[in-house]
Amino acid sequence: MATIDPSRFRSTLLSIVRYGFGRTMEQATKVDIFNSVCFAVREHIIDRKIETEKRYADNDVKRMHYISMEFLTGPLLANNLINLGIYDECRTIVNDIGLDFDDLIEFEPDPALGNGGLGRLAACFLDSLASMGMPGFGYGINYDYGLFHQSIIGGYQHERPDFWYNKSSPWLMRMSGEKAMVPVFGRIEDSEDMVGEYNPMWVEWKLIVGRPHDIAVVGYGGKTVNRLRLFSAWASEDFDIQIFNEGDYYRALEDKIRFENISKILYPSDSRDSGKELRLVQEYFLVACAVHDIVSIYLNQHDSFDMFHEKVAIQLNDTHPALTVAELMRVLIDLHFVEWDDAWQITTRTLGYTNHTLMPEALETWPMHIFKKVIPRHLQIIQEIDRRFMSMIKEKYPDDPEKPRRMSIVIDNNGEKNIRMAHLAIVGSHSVNGVAAIHSELVKTRLVPDFYDLWPEKFNNKTNGVTPRRWILRANPLLAQLVCDTIGDGWILDLGRLRELEAHCKETAFLERLLMIKRKNKVRLASIIKETTYIEVDPESIFDIHAKRLHEYKRQLLNAMNIIHIYFQIRDDNIIPSVPRTFIFGGKAAPGYFMAKLVIRFIHGLAEIINKDSKANEWLKVVFIPDYRVSLAEKMIPGADVSEQISTAGMEASGTGNMKFAMNGAITIGTLDGANIEIAGEVGEENIYIFGHKVDEIESLRREHDADRFLNSSPALKRVMDAVRSDIFCPDEPGIFKPLYDSIVHGGDYYCHMADFQSYTDAHSRLANDYMDRHNWAVKSLLNIARTGKFSSDRTIKEYAEEIWKIKSQI
Ligand code: 26V
Known part of the structure; x- marks a missing residue:
């Protein structure tokens, strides 16, 4: 690991401010200071970059x-400093100059x-x-x-x-x-x-x-x-x-x-x-x-x-x-x-x-006429690739006349020719x-x-996989410190070693420390929530987080349905929950995706009514933190008790947020989809809440879909769906949520919100009960951290390197 010479760093910084940006320290803006600090750090990076390039070329x-x-x-600033091994030193030097290092780190867009x-x-x-x-x-x-x-x-x-x-x-x-x-x-x-x-x-x-x-x-x-x-x-x-x-x-x-x-x-x-x-x-x-x-x-x-x-x-x-x-x-x-x-x-x-x-809808195809206009030579080459490929297919499958149409790169759709990029x-x-x-x-x-x-x-x-440098070391320094104190720092480059933490799962003092770290991260998140939404949330409540792009298949709406269900239990059934809960959302909707944008509006509708309802709001809060992005994820993920990974089975290719939450000690509530299945396999079924239909069941579910049957057999579901349709969550804009209701009840419920509702709400009540046993919950959390080493991107990259790329480490 590198070190920095404080006086040299200081003089480099001052001369960049002066000669790079033309300002004295007193005159310099925050932008000038931030850029100058980065330039001073770059000095440490460039030498190694040049050395690395030479090493590769020589060999x-x-x-x-x-x-x-x-x-x-x-x-990038914080991560670069961490990876260079000079974060703490740099922090001290910058603060000694009279600047606020933490503020500069936050300032980076x-x-x-x-x-x-x-x-x-x-x-x-x-x-x-x-x-x-x-x-x-x-x-x-x-x-x-x-x-x-x-x-x-x-x-x-x-x-x-x-x-x-x-x-x-x-x-x-x-x-x-x-x-x-x-x-x-x-x-x-x-x-x-x-x-x-x-x-x-x-x-x-x-x-x-x-x-x-x-x-x-x-x-x-x-x-x-x-x-x-x-x-x-x-x-x-x-x-x-x-x-x-x-x-x-x-x-x-x-x-x-x-x-x-x-x-x-x-x-x-x-x-x-x-x-x-x-x-x-x-x-x-x-x-x-x-x-x-x-x-x-x-x-x-x-x-x-x-x-x-x-x-x-x-x-x-x-x-x-x-x-x-x-x-x-x-x-x-x-x-x-x-x-x-x-x-x-x-x-x-x-x-x-x-x-x-x-x-x-995400699989790319391009009309051939655009290819012809933009890249005519490439079109010609693609047509030749396709011609050769098709003659091979016809020769290999002479008895299956449908094969060429199914497999060709260029496809004729009612007279318009399209290029299928996946086939290419x-x-x-x-x-x-x-x-x-x-x-x-x-x-x-x-x-x-x-x-x-x-x-x-x-x-x-x-x-x-995901990098533990950003998603643990940078995002969760308190947890990283606890892990280092307990098993040393070998896990940073070999995440499988987190398993060594399991040996401590019976030590009360260790578990207490883990709970305390989670609490601190929740307090930090609560203050961000206050700053960005003006909503006050209680760090003693379960922080249940659903953070990812808004998409119907990711089912933020199913989460909302469960929130309504809990709300009505409190308001109308006088059922007092076992523990207060804060449901936190984050994510952007594509600008042209009507349903996804409506779900955002719906979540705000719930928040508006529930957070103001004095009968409910000490047990239930709903928060949507705007502008979800990497820097916000770094603060949300460590503050989660529960991670929502609830896509319709078969639709989330993998997910990576699921991995980040689990390795920061959140417990997953999720479907058997994407990498959730492998997370469940690693952490063990007692340390994850799996619910919902499996991928093989989805097709027949859709075929046999009967909205009335679901609604008539479940009063709880009916009550929730009636609320979606009614205007109780949008008193000032009557009727706006009707499309949500229609897509589920009249539109065939392609994403299976109704079919998975019961098992989802059941999983949530089990989870809330389990949360009360703080000791056991801490064990679950620890086992999630200890057993998610497989999901380091280092493991993924090793597999690509050995099996596909045939590249080798040069250190
Ligand atoms: C894009 C679009 C655009 C048009 C509207 C519908 C739609 C649906 C899905 C997508 C995703 C495109 C590719 C993508 O971002 N896939 C994500 O890749 C991650 C990394 O492998 C993986 O963890 C996610 O599960 C997967 O959705």
């Missing part, structure tokens, strides 16, 4: 490149370059790769605007743009001289070459410039510093000169702005986005920049492509970068004159594809993986059974 190591449209890093789980997973993976000394790098887009900020006005979500001031982010290093030139638009001109062979020419394209900006990824222990390379889009200067010379200044400027819009915004994953041309251009832009960079790095040390797949692995984070298949083929064939068959071998041996969802990714990769055991099975058996039948060896599982 000509195999590198893995993780291409992702999203990297949800969260604030979240780089919100991701939507949720998929982007955060990518960030956890980079942390693990660097912490284990592995040559793994991220490629993404340097969006000017990250995911929107959420505010709540009158119970409704409002979106405000997130200009995360990347132009001056101290973590982004613009790497001049390493730009990528990306051709786009134009058309294909058929022609013959000198020997009379068909030789299509991509002509009249325009050039976008991809400018790389690197964020250093500091591994724990500070030995390895990898990089996340984010590209921003610019119009090329040649292009500028050319079009400005044509004389139409305003049109030329419009074109320039159009190109520079490519990296402007992160799309907030919404089904309405599908088919948007700008999104396809973004995906292509990322892929083209990344492939350019990856091939250049390879060619720095090699003069043919013979070794490519032995030196390069590329992982596609979902189908968003699936165009890599076509772009790598194009670069090999058109720019380096590699034969088709060789190029195909290289491509498929290099690429791996991770699937992150089975939701049909599967055909072009040697590995296809899901992100939790059950999900990987469903990929094989339900999503693409024909592909599994054809290539069973391609399919595998890599259960997700």
Whole structure:
């Protein structure tokens, strides 16, 4: 671990404030001070970054490149200091100068370059790769605007743009001289070459410039510093000169702005986005920049492509970068004159594809005409890949005429041709993986059974994980200290060692300490709740947290239904609960997702009525904390007693919040879905509350769905549903919640709220009873912490590294 020289750090800091920002310490703003502290820390990072790059180059190591449209890093200063091992020292020095270190840490904005789980997973993976000394790098887009900020006005979500001031982010290093030139638009001109062979020419394209900006990824222990390379889009200067010379200044400027819009915004994953041309251009832009960079790095040390797949692995984070298949083929064939068959071998041996969802509306398909307009040459290559693939399929399955239609990359939907990105990714990769055991099975058996039948060896599982550096060490320093005091610090890089804590599960003093830490984290969370919502909550109550994107399948509405049920028990049945409860929500809804936004309004409706009802509010409170994001998650998760993981079985690919809560000592109430199943397997069934229908039961449930049968057989459910329909939670806006009622009662209840209601409320009452036995609850909490070591992203990355990427640690 590194140390810092206080006087040197101090003088560096002062001279950055003075010569970097032109201010004396007295004049400097908070932004100046924050940036200067980061720059001073960068000094410690850059040396190691350069050293790491040299180590990789000297050993000509195999590198893995993780291409992702999203990297949800969260604030970086605290984590970088922790990973460098200089957090406490830096804190003392900064405070000694008369600044407030903790305040500066809080001041850092979240780089919100991701939507949720998929982007955060990518960030956890980079942390693990660097912490284990592995040559793994991220490629993404340097969006000017990250995911929107959420505010709540009158119970409704409002979106405000997130200009995360990347132009001056101290973590982004613009790497001049390493730009990528990306051709786009134009058309294909058929022609013959000198020997009379068909030789299509991509002509009249325009050039976008991809400018790389690197964020250093500091591994724990500070030995390895990898990089996340984010590209921003610019119009090329040649292009500028050319079009400005044509004389139409305003049109030329419009074109320039159009190109520079490519990296402007992160799309907030919404089904309405599908088919948007700008999104396809973004995906292509990322892929083209990344492939350019990856091939250049390879060619720095090699003069043919013979070794490519032995030196390069590329992982596609979902189908968003699936165009890599076509772009790598194009670069090999058109720019380096590699034969088709060789190029195909290289491509498929290099690429791996991770699937992150089975939701049909989230599976990408693109109308062919957009491809033709944006990337005509890639379309041609994809059509040729598909032609060859189809002839193989027809030969292999001569008796199944439906196979080609089910498996082709290009599909004709009533005259409109579409490109299926998942098919492109599967055909072009040697590995296809899901992100939790059950999900990987469903990929094989339900999503693409024909592909599994054809290539069973391609399919595998890599259960997700999360980095304990951010999610324990940074988010929960009190817990981290207790663990270190008890078993040393080996767990930080080997989370399985948390099992050693089990030996202490009978020690009252230890359990008391654990309870005290939870209480402190709850007090901290309570003050955030007070600041952000003006609601006062009692840290003695159960903090039951449901924090994730709003989506019908994640069933925040089921949680709300249980809250109403408890409320009516208190108000109308005079049943006094065994323990007071605070139900806490956090999460953003996609701006165009009506039902998800209505659920947010509904939760606020409940809060409005219940929190004001004096008969109920000492037992029950409802809180929605606005603007859920990484930095807020770091404060919410350690303060949870109960973690809500209640998706409809078969719909949550994995979940990663579930892991973060469990390793911070929250007890899960959850369905047998995603990684919940594996969490249950690790912690043991007495330490988790599992409820609800299983994935195999869902289909027949839906088929036999009969709303009246549910309502007539359960007075409790009927009472809750009547309340959803009535205006008691929206007295000033009658009728607004009717769509919620309709989707459940008249709409077939696709997400099974009614079918799972009874077992959910039962699980909640068991849980509330168990909570009263503080000793036993502490044991459950401890066993959750001790037994969730499997869910470190280090374990996940080791599996990817050994089984797919074939990369090795270099320390
Ligand atoms: C996106 C969309 C967009 C259109 C509307 C419906 C819809 C439904 C789901 C999605 C998710 C897209 C991919 C994704 O973010 N998957 C998440 O990946 C996490 C990391 O593997 C995993 O833990 C989550 O379970 C999974 O939902």
